[in-house]
Amino acid sequence: MLNDITIGQFFPGNSVIHRMDSRFKIVLEILIVVILFVAQNFWGLGISCAFILMIYAASGISFRLMLKSLKPVLPIIIFTAVLNLLFVKGTDAPLVSFWVINIYEKGIITSAFMLLRIVVLRIAMSLLTYTTSPIVLTDAIESLMKPLKKVKFPVHELAMMMTIALRFIPTLIEETNKIMMAQKARGASLDTGGLIKRARAMVPILIPLFISAFKRANELATAMECRCYRGGEGRTKLRVLKATRLDLYGTGLTLCVLGIVIINNIVFG
Amino acid sequence: MNIIEIKNLQFEYKEYDDAGEVTSTNPVLKGLDLTVPEGQFLAVLGHNGCGKSTLAKHLNGILTATGGTVTVNGMDASDENKLFDIRQTVGMVFQNPDNQLVATVVEEDVAFALENLGVPTEEIRKRVNGALRIVDMYEYREHSPHQLSGGQKQRVAIAGVLAMKPKCIVLDEPTAMLDPKGRAEVMETVKMLNEQGVTIVLITHYMDEACQADRVVVMDDGVIIMDDTPKKIFARVDELKAVSLDVPQVTELMYRLRKHGVGVPADVITEQECADELLKLPHLAKAGITKNAQTRAGSGGSYAAEVKHLTYKYSVGTPFEATAVDDVSVSIEKGQFVGVIGHTGSGKSTLIQHLNGLLKPTSGEILINGRNIWDKDTDIRAVRFMAGLVFQYSEYQLFEDTVYKDIAFGPKNMGLSEAETDARVREAAAAMGLDDELLERSPFDLSGGQKRRAALAGVIAMKPEILILDEPAAGLDPKGRDTVLDEISEYHRNSGTTILLVSHSMEDIVKYAEKILVMNRGRLFCYEDTDTVFSRTRELKQIGLGIPQISRLSHLLKAGGMDIGDDIYTIDRAEERILEILKTNA
Ligand SMILES: Nc1ncnc2c1ncn2[C@@H]1O[C@H](COP(=O)(O)OP(=O)(O)O)[C@@H](O)[C@H]1O
Ligand SMILES: [Mg+2]
Numbered sequence: 001m002l003n004d005i006t007i008g009q010f011f012p013g014n015s016v017i018h019r020m021d022s023r024f025k026i027v028l029e030i031l032i033v034v035i036l037f038v039a040q041n042f043w044g045l046g047i048s049c050a051f052i053l054m055i056y057a058a059s060g061i062s063f064r065l066m067l068k069s070l071k072p073v074l075p076i077i078i079f080t081a082v083l084n085l086l087f088v089k090g091t092d093a094p095l096v097s098f099w100v101i102n103i104y105e106k107g108i109i110t111s112a113f114m115l116l117r118i119v120v121l122r123i124a125m126s127l128l129t130y131t132t133s134p135i136v137l138t139d140a141i142e143s144l145m146k147p148l149k150k151v152k153f154p155v156h157e158l159a160m161m162m163t164i165a166l167r168f169i170p171t172l173i174e175e176t177n178k179i180m181m182a183q184k185a186r187g188a189s190l191d192t193g194g195l196i197k198r199a200r201a202m203v204p205i206l207i208p209l210f211i212s213a214f215k216r217a218n219e220l221a222t223a224m225e226c227r228c229y230r231g232g233e234g235r236t237k238l239r240v241l242k243a244t245r246l247d248l249y250g251t252g253l254t255l256c257v258l259g260i261v262i263i264n265n266i267v268f269g
Numbered sequence: 270m271n272i273i274e275i276k277n278l279q280f281e282y283k284e285y286d287d288a289g290e291v292t293s294t295n296p297v298l299k300g301l302d303l304t305v306p307e308g309q310f311l312a313v314l315g316h317n318g319c320g321k322s323t324l325a326k327h328l329n330g331i332l333t334a335t336g337g338t339v340t341v342n343g344m345d346a347s348d349e350n351k352l353f354d355i356r357q358t359v360g361m362v363f364q365n366p367d368n369q370l371v372a373t374v375v376e377e378d379v380a381f382a383l384e385n386l387g388v389p390t391e392e393i394r395k396r397v398n399g400a401l402r403i404v405d406m407y408e409y410r411e412h413s414p415h416q417l418s419g420g421q422k423q424r425v426a427i428a429g430v431l432a433m434k435p436k437c438i439v440l441d442e443p444t445a446m447l448d449p450k451g452r453a454e455v456m457e458t459v460k461m462l463n464e465q466g467v468t469i470v471l472i473t474h475y476m477d478e479a480c481q482a483d484r485v486v487v488m489d490d491g492v493i494i495m496d497d498t499p500k501k502i503f504a505r506v507d508e509l510k511a512v513s514l515d516v517p518q519v520t521e522l523m524y525r526l527r528k529h530g531v532g533v534p535a536d537v538i539t540e541q542e543c544a545d546e547l548l549k550l551p552h553l554a555k556a557g558i559t560k561n562a563q564t565r566a567g568s569g570g571s572y573a574a575e576v577k578h579l580t581y582k583y584s585v586g587t588p589f590e591a592t593a594v595d596d597v598s599v600s601i602e603k604g605q606f607v608g609v610i611g612h613t614g615s616g617k618s619t620l621i622q623h624l625n626g627l628l629k630p631t632s633g634e635i636l637i638n639g640r641n642i643w644d645k646d647t648d649i650r651a652v653r654f655m656a657g658l659v660f661q662y663s664e665y666q667l668f669e670d671t672v673y674k675d676i677a678f679g680p681k682n683m684g685l686s687e688a689e690t691d692a693r694v695r696e697a698a699a700a701m702g703l704d705d706e707l708l709e710r711s712p713f714d715l716s717g718g719q720k721r722r723a724a725l726a727g728v729i730a731m732k733p734e735i736l737i738l739d740e741p742a743a744g745l746d747p748k749g750r751d752t753v754l755d756e757i758s759e760y761h762r763n764s765g766t767t768i769l770l771v772s773h774s775m776e777d778i779v780k781y782a783e784k785i786l787v788m789n790r791g792r793l794f795c796y797e798d799t800d801t802v803f804s805r806t807r808e809l810k811q812i813g814l815g816i817p818q819i820s821r822l823s824h825l826l827k828a829g830g831m832d833i834g835d836d837i838y839t840i841d842r843a844e845e846r847i848l849e850i851l852k853t854n855a
Contacts, residue, residue, distance in 0.1 A: 049712065174415075175665075182665070184653065208513075215368075222331060223363060226361040227430070240390050
């Protein structure tokens with residue numbers, strides 16, 4: 001059911017990773033992606049892989065959850081692997097050859113390499129959302145984008161929109177469920193018939209949903225006004241993001257790994 | 270010192286066309302005067318649309334008067350420069366708990382106003398924790414709003430206002446969307462704040478809440494027509510009824526007894542006062558109370574709905590697995606009017622959603638008209654037409670551009686002919702008291718009560734054998750509530766349709782239902798006729814169900830030596846018994 005969708009899968013905890021400043025986490029996340037793409041051989045990839053597994057262990061997120069994060073991207077992973085397997089041509093004779101398909105040793109190696117890279121990439125990305133609550137993430141994005149305010153980019157408004165969206169997604173999902181049930185009770189058939197018929201069947205769901213969303217938006221705006229909302233100007237925060245020594249260590253460590261991977265590239269070519 | 274001073278307040282809503290020209294004006298406030306001294310607990314009553322919310326929005330500068338003045342703590346409410354001071358002085362809490370929480374974490378939400386005001390971080394933290402402790406939500410500070418109950422959300426909303434340290438809090442129907450437990454939580458919080466010196470302005474449709482105020486004002490058509498203590502206001506029963514309002518049950522009882530010439534005072538609002546007054550009357554001779562042998566017309570042994578060992582589990586196979594309904598068996602006789610009651614989470618909604626096949630049992634069977642609805646050869650849509658289900662706040666399902674088309678949605682889905690559909694639409698609309706001329710209007714132009722009845726008509730037009738209504742009166746004003754429930758009851762009498770009425774209000778249920786089905790923690794607590802259920806009031810209280818004020822009165826009377834019977838749950842019956850006793854003792 002719709003209810004099972006969780007937005008920003010956050011698993012609260014108190015590990016070093018959880019405690020890190022979310023701004024650093026975002027920047028280091030980007031750095032890790034860079035490392036993964038810089039790594040040109042299995043040695044480099046292996047080192048970055050070990051690094052990420054180490055972070056995972058430190059975060060206390062279970063192995064099962066780590067694998068679970070792969071599920072949605074499984075088709076992409078398989079697609080990339082197969083593509084590389086089939087189309088990367090080596091110089092030596094193919095290992096397997098039937099019909100129009102030729103599989104070379106190089107293909108297998110490249111395919112394995114790409115597979116590993118995507119898997120690790122995905123796992124690394126899920127680490128960020130697993131250990132950082134969406135609202136903190138929003139704060140961090142707002143804070144990182146602050147320089148853009150100079151060019152009149154609506155940074156605060158964007159962050160406010162994200163917050164409100166996060167706040168109302170569960171409410172609207174619940175509401176959609178209710179309206180669907182109500183229309184089903186009046187004999188609406190939502191999941192039979194052709195495409196056009198189904199699209200038409202959505203009208204009794206969407207109209208009430210829009211009307212209610214507008215009403216909510218209106219009431220929320222009034223409630224925000226009542227609580228003295230006047231945009232981002234002069235606003236303070238309950239939660240201030242603060243960099244600690246932990247973040248410096250984290251940055252140092254990540255830069256070290258990047259260095260090792262680059263040296264490894266140079267040495268082993 | 271007066272915290273609020275309103276003089277000759279006028280306000281009209283204006284509609285503009287695309288060119289910015291005023292196309293129509295709707296005068297709502299018409300010269301209203303009101304002063305509220307600091308520390309007072311003021312309740313505002315008035316039917317829907319009389320301008321209560323409009324008034325509230327003037328108290329902190331959300332709307333600005335078109336005439337007259339509003340002064341808040343010595344500041345002119347229309348003074349742009351003082352806007353944020355005014356909004357800190359007068360905080361607002363609204364009806365819908367979902368639409369006033371901004372942040373995804375409780376403490377963030379409470380901090381919202383302070384963040385806007387630029388309060389330093391340490392100070393925000395201190396005030397947020399303080400506010401959360403006051404409303405007793407500190408433990409939940411890291412929860413997200415959608416994990417909370419309605420009452421908890423409203424308390425968070427109150428905390429969000431409290432964090433600004435306001436002198437006055439205006440609450441616009443804060444309990445209208447809550448269950449009895451949530452209502453009690455919110456009222457307790459409000460009273461506690463008042464004791465701490467915060468001025469309270471409470472707009473409400475619940476008379477029992479108004480009774481707890483220091484002062485009540487009644488609004489009608491944009492002005493204040495009555496202004497006095499709750500006792501004095503409610504004594505004016507005729508005037509209140511003329512403006513579509515209600516009075517507490519015991520006040521109504523006194524009013525009726527006085528009409529019969531019994532010498533009791535009119536200004537009685539609590540059951541204790543009422544019992545004291547009644548016990549002063551000569552009653553000592555024990556009246557021979559004969560229980561009204563109320564055997565209802567037998568139903569001939571056929572059942573409209575049978576539930577056999579129904580168990581339903583949500584989210585089976587996940588860590589969130591929960592049993593919502595646990596081995597419930599019950600058979601509903603044809604033509605019965607059944608009241609379904611139980612506190613939130615007791616499994617009422619889950620049970621009724623099984624009756625028309627919206628949910629499929631985890632185990633057990635559902636029979637409608639003797640047929641198992643999950644048999645392979647049963648068409649589940651046909652079941653939905655047989656067992657019509659009207660959800661809570663059913664007006665949210667309206668979507669067509671005319672009321673007519675909306676009511677016709679169900680019959681059309683049934684594949685009925687044009688002529689048959691037309692007949693049914695008109696019949697259903699008439700049954701719900703909607704005039705023909707309303708049928709061509711947009712459903713969104715109707716009043717709240719009319720919208721609700723239009724949505725009900727949409728299900729009635731399918732002519733279901735069983736009509737299941739989930740809280741059909743929730744959130745309406747007293748008049749709207751009575752109209753909806755009366756129309757349903759009349760429809761029941763005329764059509765003989767089996768009705769299941771789910772409600773949190775025991776008063777409403779006993780007024781209309783012949784039998785009561787009580788759910789408790791996913792299990793069937795009992796399914797009996799009303800008299801039998803009321804012979805078990807102690808158990809009802811134990812499982813957290815409220816009983817009508819008039820029943821509580823009868824218990825007090827019994828304790829005082831005046832036994833009017835254990836089966837008192839309507840004013841009619843109490844009146845009849847008391848008059849009987851007084852006559853035998855005359
Ligand atoms: N935003 C608005 N625009 C136009 N008319 C409105 C608006 N809000 C309320 N009204 C109208 O003002 C009148 C009083 O409404 P309201 O103050 O909400 O009454 P109450 O709170 O007592 O139910 C109603 O006729 C309503 O239709
Ligand atoms: Mg209102």
